[in-house]
Amino acid sequence: MTVTPPGGPAAQPRIVELRRGVLEKNDRVAGGLRERFSTAGVAVSNWVSSPGSGKTALLARLLALAGERGVSAAALVGDCATDNDARRLAQVAPVRQIETQGMCHLEASMVADHLAALEATVPLAGLDLLVIENVGNLVCPTSFDLGEGSRVVLLSVTEGEDKPLKYPQLFASSDVVLVTKVDLAEAVGFDAPVARRAVATVAPDRPVLDTSARTGQGVAAVLDLLLAGREAP
Amino acid sequence: MHELSVARAVVRTVLDAVGDDTVDSVEVSVGALSGVAPSALEFCWDIATAGTSLAGSGLQITQVPTSVYCHPCGQLVEPETGLCCPRCDQPSPDLRSGRELLVLAARVRDRGSP
Numbered sequence: 001m002t003v004t005p006p007g008g009p010a011a012q013p014r015i016v017e018l019r020r021g022v023l024e025k026n027d028r029v030a031g032g033l034r035e036r037f038s039t040a041g042v043a044v045s046n047w048v049s050s051p052g053s054g055k056t057a058l059l060a061r062l063l064a065l066a067g068e069r070g071v072s073a074a075a076l077v078g079d080c081a082t083d084n085d086a087r088r089l090a091q092v093a094p095v096r097q098i099e100t101q102g103m104c105h106l107e108a109s110m111v112a113d114h115l116a117a118l119e120a121t122v123p124l125a126g127l128d129l130l131v132i133e134n135v136g137n138l139v140c141p142t143s144f145d146l147g148e149g150s151r152v153v154l155l156s157v158t159e160g161e162d163k164p165l166k167y168p169q170l171f172a173s174s175d176v177v178l179v180t181k182v183d184l185a186e187a188v189g190f191d192a193p194v195a196r197r198a199v200a201t202v203a204p205d206r207p208v209l210d211t212s213a214r215t216g217q218g219v220a221a222v223l224d225l226l227l228a229g230r231e232a233p
Numbered sequence: 234m235h236e237l238s239v240a241r242a243v244v245r246t247v248l249d250a251v252g253d254d255t256v257d258s259v260e261v262s263v264g265a266l267s268g269v270a271p272s273a274l275e276f277c278w279d280i281a282t283a284g285t286s287l288a289g290s291g292l293q294i295t296q297v298p299t300s301v302y303c304h305p306c307g308q309l310v311e312p313e314t315g316l317c318c319p320r321c322d323q324p325s326p327d328l329r330s331g332r333e334l335l336v337l338a339a340r341v342r343d344r345g346s347p
Contacts, residue, residue, distance in 0.1 A: 013342050016251055022242050022261065022334045105235050140235035142268025143334060168315055169268045172328070201315035204324035 026144055029108035033115070033147025040124040043230040044132065046106075046146045048170060049154035050163075051136030054180040056085045057213035058154070058222075059131055063093040065219050066129060071227065073129040074122055076114050078106045080135060094121040105140035106132065108147055129226060138167040149229045150175040153203075157181050157190035161198055168202040176207050176225060183212040236273035239334070240281035246336045247287060254341040258291035265299045266331035299331030 021027055037044045047055050059075060066073035074094040077085040086097035096118045098110050111132060115124070124130075132148060134141045153174035155163050158181060164171040171177070177199050185192065192210075199208055207225060211218035247259055263269050271294045278292045303310050303318035303325050316324045 013257055013340050016339045016341055018246065018250055018336045018338055020246050020250075020336050022239055022246065022336055024246065025242065103235075103238075105238075107238070139268060143235065143239065165315065169266050172266050172316065172331075173268075201317055201324050204316060204326040 023143060023145075026108045029112055030145035030147040033108060033112060034149070036124065037130070037147060037149065040127065041230060042124060042127040042130050043150075043226050043228075044130045044148045045150045045152045045176075045226050045229070046132045046134055046141075046148035047152045047154060048134045048138070048141045048174075049136060049156070049180075050138045050159060053136070053154045053156040053159065054213055055133050055136070055154055056088060058178070058180055058211055058219070059133060060089055060092060061213045061216060061219045062131070062223055063089060065216075065223055067092060069223070071128045071223070072122070072126055073131070074118060074127055075131045075133060076111060076118060077133040078110070078135045080104075085133065094118060100135055104135060104137050105144050106134050106146060107144050111146050128230070129223075131226075138163070138170050142170045142173050150226065152176045152178060152226075154178045154180050155195065155199075157185045157195075158188050161191050161195035164195075164198040164202045171199065171202045174203050174206055176209070177203065178218075178222060179208065179210050181212060181214075182210045182217060183214045236269060237277045237281060239269050240274055240277040243292075243336055244281050244285055244287055247339045248285060251286075251339055251341050253286055254343055256287045256290045257340040257342065258293060259287065259339050260293045260295065260337040262295040262297050262333050262335045262337055264297040264331040264333035266328075267334040269334060271296060295337070297330055297333045300329045301325040302327040302329055 049055055063073050075089055076096050076098055078098040078100055079085055080100050080102050083097040086095045089095040096114045098114050132146055151174050153171055196208055209218050209221050263271050282288050298311050300309055300311050301316050305323055306318055306320050310318045313319050318325060
């Protein structure tokens, strides 16, 4: 005699094979963005660094230079709170603030949402350059693709030469590394060769550019490098 | 602390695949360069699964080490510092593993079974 337990026969546990990317949904949105950026011919970079490394100051300089050269540039700037950065940059280029309400990183859907708002000011096809300034954080933005053509990681001279060794995951995910505030290098005793070796240890073969938002050093080189990304496949 | 976002993404992926079935455990792989801390992911698991058919399920994390192909040495190696070959100490840009962030499998039972 077969005894059927209440609720029917006890099901055997079974294994469902998945092998799916955890961030598949984000990656799908990012993939859609990348395709749009590519079709529109706009070079898009995702700027990541610790808070206070000088992303916004350098971006202001870069956008101003782009304007002088007739390069059409815009920015999406992410922060946990306030639209201070957007107001600061609005004098030089079209910009939208992404307020993450405390979240520690940007996700592709946030970029997609705010891109629509930005496009009310300037259509994507009319842009040469779009910079997405991520939330200041050297850990969490690592995992989230935003559809960018290049990931730019910034390292200020005041942070210490070994920052890349302390945050290898993010630096390893970079395409370009910018050393910022080099006008302060001497004052803080920054050892540039040691810093470059630290970058090369975790991110070999990446271009490393010295920059200063105060003096303008390196800003033209950054602009040239980012625009060259438009021709990349 | 983005591991809560990651944990929620794991939950969504599993729910999409198994529907209403009860989930006993979920297996994920986390690469050393993925930017996800396994301990933080474990910490978030109960919060992310609460109120879903994954509530009370276990989370098994397989950690994937960073590996690079060292061209001067002609072999696949696991760096101890950055992406440097432990034999010749030269960094290699030829990354072969470490970025993984995957839901591998879920152990499930039909809804209502004990």
